[in-house]
Amino acid sequence: MRVYVLRRLLGIVPTVLMITLVVFVMMRSVPGDPVVALLGDAYDEQDAIRVRQAYGLDKPVLVQYAIWLGKLAQGDWGVSYMTGRPVLKDVLVRLPVTLELIVLSMGVALAIAVPAAIVGALRQNTWADYTATTIAMIGVSIPEFFIGVLLLLVFSIGLGGLLPSSGWTYLPGTCPTMVCGASLWGNAQHVLLPAIALGVGRAAILTRLLRASMLEVIRTEYVTTARAKGLSERPVVLKHALKNALIPTVTVMGLQVGFLIGGAIVVETLFAMPGLGTFGIDAIIARDYQQVQGFALLTALAFVVMNLLVDLSYTFLDPRIRYA
Amino acid sequence: MTMQPIRGGSLSEAEVTTVPRVAWGAPAERSESPLVQGLRRLRRSTTALVGVAIVAMLLVTALFADVLAPQSPITSDQTHTFARPSWDHPLGTDQLGRDMLSRVIHGTRISLLVGVSSVLLALFVGVPFGMMAGFYGGRVDTVVMRVMDLILAFPIYLLAIILMVMFTPTAGLIGTMKVTGAIAIVRIPIYARLVRGSVLSIKEKEYVEACRALGVRDPWILFRHVLPNCLAPIIVTTTLGIATSIIVEATLSFLGLGTQPPTPSWGWDLKANISFIQANAWLSLFPGLAIFVTVLGFNLFGDGLRDALDPRLK
Numbered sequence: 001m002r003v004y005v006l007r008r009l010l011g012i013v014p015t016v017l018m019i020t021l022v023v024f025v026m027m028r029s030v031p032g033d034p035v036v037a038l039l040g041d042a043y044d045e046q047d048a049i050r051v052r053q054a055y056g057l058d059k060p061v062l063v064q065y066a067i068w069l070g071k072l073a074q075g076d077w078g079v080s081y082m083t084g085r086p087v088l089k090d091v092l093v094r095l096p097v098t099l100e101l102i103v104l105s106m107g108v109a110l111a112i113a114v115p116a117a118i119v120g121a122l123r124q125n126t127w128a129d130y131t132a133t134t135i136a137m138i139g140v141s142i143p144e145f146f147i148g149v150l151l152l153l154v155f156s157i158g159l160g161g162l163l164p165s166s167g168w169t170y171l172p173g174t175c176p177t178m179v180c181g182a183s184l185w186g187n188a189q190h191v192l193l194p195a196i197a198l199g200v201g202r203a204a205i206l207t208r209l210l211r212a213s214m215l216e217v218i219r220t221e222y223v224t225t226a227r228a229k230g231l232s233e234r235p236v237v238l239k240h241a242l243k244n245a246l247i248p249t250v251t252v253m254g255l256q257v258g259f260l261i262g263g264a265i266v267v268e269t270l271f272a273m274p275g276l277g278t279f280g281i282d283a284i285i286a287r288d289y290q291q292v293q294g295f296a297l298l299t300a301l302a303f304v305v306m307n308l309l310v311d312l313s314y315t316f317l318d319p320r321i322r323y324a
Numbered sequence: 325m326t327m328q329p330i331r332g333g334s335l336s337e338a339e340v341t342t343v344p345r346v347a348w349g350a351p352a353e354r355s356e357s358p359l360v361q362g363l364r365r366l367r368r369s370t371t372a373l374v375g376v377a378i379v380a381m382l383l384v385t386a387l388f389a390d391v392l393a394p395q396s397p398i399t400s401d402q403t404h405t406f407a408r409p410s411w412d413h414p415l416g417t418d419q420l421g422r423d424m425l426s427r428v429i430h431g432t433r434i435s436l437l438v439g440v441s442s443v444l445l446a447l448f449v450g451v452p453f454g455m456m457a458g459f460y461g462g463r464v465d466t467v468v469m470r471v472m473d474l475i476l477a478f479p480i481y482l483l484a485i486i487l488m489v490m491f492t493p494t495a496g497l498i499g500t501m502k503v504t505g506a507i508a509i510v511r512i513p514i515y516a517r518l519v520r521g522s523v524l525s526i527k528e529k530e531y532v533e534a535c536r537a538l539g540v541r542d543p544w545i546l547f548r549h550v551l552p553n554c555l556a557p558i559i560v561t562t563t564l565g566i567a568t569s570i571i572v573e574a575t576l577s578f579l580g581l582g583t584q585p586p587t588p589s590w591g592w593d594l595k596a597n598i599s600f601i602q603a604n605a606w607l608s609l610f611p612g613l614a615i616f617v618t619v620l621g622f623n624l625f626g627d628g629l630r631d632a633l634d635p636r637l638k
Contacts, residue, residue: 015477018474018477019477019478022474022478023482023486025492026486026487026490027486029490030489030490030492031490031492035356137371137620137623137624137627138616138620140619140623141567141616141619141620141623142615142616143571143574143575143615143616143619144575145574145575145591145594145595145612145614146594146612146615146616149598149601149608149609149612150612152601153601153605153609157601157605159601159619161480175495191479226517257479258478258479258480258481258482259479259481260482261479261481262479262482262485262575263481265485265579266575266578266579268579269579270598276398279410280482281579284485284486284489285489285580285581291396296482299479299482300477300478300479303478303479318336322568324477
């Protein structure tokens, strides 16, 4: 097991290198020159050459990538051309916001999906099942931002501003400056709508999957045996059936990370949250190479690590699966 | 395991293409193909038919947008900005006084065009690559699948967003083609993987071996005997993929990276009108509803198709 984890951890390195390299090359082939944007009205050819030299932008792309990698190995994520701030610092300030959003949205998704799927599977072809599957179908078909807009209409505008429509209150301990007010209650108010907006779509996907695999598992012989032994319905469903039905669901949850990252960008944009999503999209549009690299690196890492965690969770869900 | 009727592999079917069609049409001689059986099952599913109806309605709307839309979607009217829904403007007007109903109707074109063409583009690139990788194996397989894995290694939105920044979003047909291209690139590996998996099992079947023994050339085996047998998952993935692509298109537009104004696009309209949501909620509501109904239509249709074409899933 330990060898397997080590090997997989090492396997992360080439994937992350490939992703960051491709992003690096792609960003540099984006039409337009960031130096022109940086110098703005004060642009003159001499200055531009000097700025390019200072940032190493005059070198070939692969050399630039090697330099970026070399610095990264020393813990230097580079400095933003546009803001002059170190990328790592910016990323670390924004990471907790996005993490909180994603974790809570997954919580929302599971809280809806698990009961809905169980009811749907146990009472197949009853009105409860039809309700669950219909709502799941609707949930799958609504993009995150439209759910967000509907939530805004109901809770921020309709109910007299019950919950804030934009902005952020940091969790105590994650506040990046001295002046920002951090509070648990304020944070909860700000994160609730975005987390629901991001979670509902996932909930719908998970419900459909989990219901389907529950239906399969419930007809297996070991579930019949468990019932025949006289176990009450609760442990049969939760321990015997659910745990086994979770395997395909967990796989898809891992695959959903790619969509979650996109969803985070959208939801953060909609609710004007200072997270990694807004950081990334702003950096990409402004062609702030260093910030984009930082964002790509972190996204790639998150993506790969999530997939590893998914694979490892199989051993917990099904002890027969062993990684020698 | 359901018994599959034996198809292909015989000399007559592999080699003789000039036989008059009548010979094939005799129903008593030939058993119904799984595809036809599937379509028969599809007709019995209410939800699938609702999906088909929605999709058909959208197609008509897109084709006849010019006739159906009461006004031009891009002509602004400064005297009627933010008009509430009324007889003249059933869905109201936006901040430039443009008729929302006309914009929503014309938005159908962009959504359907991007949704359908991006998936088809991905299909036409991904399927041949997947077939080659699965059929030839070895080095071809390694090279093709490494490239596909590289694309799959990306969180899809990160790749789509950077591709759109690279292509520089513009308005009109060219702008739409750029979005189509970006979404298609992201979707190619899905087809390659799917088809490769099916081909791996199909190429071991006796009828493929029989073809080989008869000296049938590889491309003919691939397109005439292997491809028809992995069509069902391709059809299902395509229908459901259109739904996903429409969401991705709307999301890119929402982020300002889709087809640019003045071309009407639902995602863009929704985003542009959020600033006015306090007083004019309907402006964001209708484009959002349009996206929802469209995606729902393709999802219902695709779900029905899956149930119909793969009876084991029922």
